[in-house]
Amino acid sequence: MLILALTYVKPNEEADKYMEPHMAWVKHGYAKGWFLGSGRKVPRTGGVILSVGQRAEIEAYVAQDPFTIHGVAEYDITEVAITTTAAGLDILKG
Known part of the structure; x- marks a missing residue:
């Protein structure tokens, strides 16, 4: 499993300008079967993708993210290298 931690290096207002194409990129990652979960960091300094x-x-796909x-x-x-999971999360083991 890979943890993709992204950190904004520009203000949130700049991130907002590219949020729509970034979210389309995220949805495509889910469609490819690569992404399992994602969300914003709290406080909003970036995000995380499992x-x-x-x-x-x-x-290579991260290089194509509009962000x-x-x-x-x-x-x-x-x-x-996930070795132990809760019931139903065996997909995390690689």
């Missing part, structure tokens, strides 16, 4: 898939593919393209956010990608 992802499965090949790291190289996910990294990345327009320099709104930077991503930190952490790979986690």
Whole structure:
């Protein structure tokens, strides 16, 4: 599993300008079966996406995020080898 932590490097107002295309990018990640959960950080300094898939593919996809393209956010990608899950979450094991 990959944890995609994005941090805004520009003000929230700038992020808001690209939120619609960013959310279309997120929805496409779900459609590909790569994204399992996502949301904003609290306080709103960026977001987090829980992802499965090949790291190289996910990294290439992150490069296509409008937030990345327009320099709104930077991503930190952490790979986690999940070994134990709650019932029904076996998809997290990789």
